Amino acid sequence: MDTNRKLIVHKDETTEQKIKENWGLVKRNVKLSDVVDPLIENGIITPDQWMDIKTRLVGEPEKMEEFLYILLKQNSKAFKVFKDALRATGFQHIADCMEGISNDKSYFQTKPDxxxxxxxxxxxxxxxxxxxxxxxxxxxxxxxxxxxxxxxxxxxxxxxxxxxxxxxxxxxxxxxxxxxxxxxxxxxxLQSQRFELSERMESLLKVVHKLNNRQEEKEREYLELKKSNIELKDDLMRQNLKHSKINNEKEKEMEELEKKLQKKIDEYESLQRTNEILKIDHEERLNRLRAINMVKVRLEGEQKEADAKLQALDRQAKEAEIKHGHEVSKLQSNIEGKSMRIEELEKDKSELAQRLSLAEKENEKLKSKxxxxxxxxxxxxxxxxxxxxxxxxxxxxxxxxxxxxxxxxxxxxxxxxxxxxxxxxxxxxxxxxx
Incomplete structure (x- = not known):
C-alpha cells in the first residue's frame, strides 16, 4: 500500500461497519475516476495518492478497493463527502445502501437469472x-x-x-x-562527449602548465637583468668615486703648486739674480701644469663617456621593464581566458553528469515498467x-x-x-x- 496515506486515529465505528458491509457493492459498480474530483477537492485523498493509484496496472475494482482502504482509515466526515460524491455522479442507490436507507442490491445484478x-x-x-x-x-x-x-x-x-x-x-x-x-x-x-571533454581538459592543463613555465622563465630573466643592472650601477658608482678621488688629489696638487708658484714669484722678486734659473724651473713647472691639464681634460672626457654609458644602460633597463610588463599582462590575460574556458568546461561536465544520471533513472523506470x-x-x-x-x-x-x-x-x-x-x-x- 501507499505510504502517503493519511491515517486518522479518531474514526467512527459505524462508518467503518457501513464501508465493510457495502465493500463489494461499491467495488463492482463504481469507478474511482468518476468520483475522484470532489474527493481531491475536499482533501479525502491527495493528488499524489490519486496519481499513484491511477498509474497502477490493475483493474477498476482493485483501484476502488485501494481507495476504500484509505477511506476506512479516515473519519466520518470523509465518509459523508464520499456519499455526496456518489449522489452527485449518479450513484444515488449505492449512497442509499451505504446509509442503510435501501437494502435492495438486486438493482446492480448484471448476470442473467x-x-x-x-x-x-x-x-x-x-x-x-x-x-x-x-x-x-x-x-x-x-x-x-x-x-x-x-x-x-x-x-x-x-x-x-x-x-x-x-x-x-x-x-x-x-x-x-x-x-x-x-x-x-x-x-x-554522452560517454564519448565526456571522454572528449576529459581529453580537452588534459590538453588545456598542459597548455596552462607550459604558460606557467614560460612565465617563470620570464621572471627569472627579469631578475637576471635586474641583477646585472644593479651590478652596472655599482660599477658606475665605484668609477665615480675613483674619479672624484683623483680629482680631489689633482686639486690638492694644483693648490700645492700654486703655493709653490707664489713662493717662487716671491723668490723671483727677491732674487732677481736667479731669474734665469727660476725661468727654467718655471717653464718646467708650466709644462707640468699643461700635462696635468691634459690629464684633467682626458679624465673629464672619460667621465662623460661613463655618464653616456650609464644613461644607455638606464634606457635599456627601462625598455626591458616595459617589455616584461607587456609580456606579463599578455600572459595574465591568456591565463584568465584559459581559466574561464576551464570553468565553462567544468560546468558542461557537471551538466553532462546530471543528464547521464537522469538517463540512468529513466532507464531504471523503463525496466520496472x-x-x-x-x-x-x-x-x-x-x-x-x-x-x-x-x-x-x-x-x-x-x-x-x-x-x-x-x-x-x-x-x-x-x-x-x-x-x-x-x-x-x-x-x-x-x-x-x-
Missing amino acids: FKNRMINSENAEEKDDNGDQESADTVRRKDLDEMKQEIGDMLRSMEENLESGRKQDRDQLLSLQQEHKHLKLDYEK IKKLEDAQRKTEDEKELLSIRLRQYDLQKSNSSMTKTQNSKGSSKRKPNHKPQQKQIKGEKEKET
Whole structure:
C-alpha cells in the first residue's frame, strides 16, 4: 500500500461497519475516476495518492478497493463527502445502501437469472402431468442451450479482451524497447562527449602548465637583468668615486703648486739674480701644469663617456621593464581566458553528469515498467487457464445432470413420480452449476 496515506486515529465505528458491509457493492459498480474530483477537492485523498493509484496496472475494482482502504482509515466526515460524491455522479442507490436507507442490491445484478428460469421450469413440471414432461425437457434443453451460448459469448468477449490487452502490452513493450535503445545510444554519446571533454581538459592543463613555465622563465630573466643592472650601477658608482678621488688629489696638487708658484714669484722678486734659473724651473713647472691639464681634460672626457654609458644602460633597463610588463599582462590575460574556458568546461561536465544520471533513472523506470507488463501478461495467462478449467467442469456437470434427468424420466414412466425429492436434487445441482 501507499505510504502517503493519511491515517486518522479518531474514526467512527459505524462508518467503518457501513464501508465493510457495502465493500463489494461499491467495488463492482463504481469507478474511482468518476468520483475522484470532489474527493481531491475536499482533501479525502491527495493528488499524489490519486496519481499513484491511477498509474497502477490493475483493474477498476482493485483501484476502488485501494481507495476504500484509505477511506476506512479516515473519519466520518470523509465518509459523508464520499456519499455526496456518489449522489452527485449518479450513484444515488449505492449512497442509499451505504446509509442503510435501501437494502435492495438486486438493482446492480448484471448476470442473467438462470436460477429463476430453472425454478420456473420446475414449477411448470409440478403443475403439468406426465404427458407434459417432454415439453418440460425441451424447455430445459432450450434453457441449457441458451446458458451455453451466453457463456460461450462471454468467453469469446473475454478472449477478445485478453487478445486486445496482449496486443497493447506488446505494443507498449516494443515502444519501451525502442525508447531503451534510444536511451542507450544517448548514453553512449554522452560517454564519448565526456571522454572528449576529459581529453580537452588534459590538453588545456598542459597548455596552462607550459604558460606557467614560460612565465617563470620570464621572471627569472627579469631578475637576471635586474641583477646585472644593479651590478652596472655599482660599477658606475665605484668609477665615480675613483674619479672624484683623483680629482680631489689633482686639486690638492694644483693648490700645492700654486703655493709653490707664489713662493717662487716671491723668490723671483727677491732674487732677481736667479731669474734665469727660476725661468727654467718655471717653464718646467708650466709644462707640468699643461700635462696635468691634459690629464684633467682626458679624465673629464672619460667621465662623460661613463655618464653616456650609464644613461644607455638606464634606457635599456627601462625598455626591458616595459617589455616584461607587456609580456606579463599578455600572459595574465591568456591565463584568465584559459581559466574561464576551464570553468565553462567544468560546468558542461557537471551538466553532462546530471543528464547521464537522469538517463540512468529513466532507464531504471523503463525496466520496472517492463517487469510490471510481464507480470500483467502472466496474470492474464493464468486467468485464461482458470476459465478453461471452469468450462471443463461446467461441461462435466452438464453431462451428469443430463444423465440424472434421463434416469428420472425412465423411473417416472414405471411408477408415479415423487417430485419433491427430485426437485430438491435439481435445485442443488443448479445451484452448483450457477
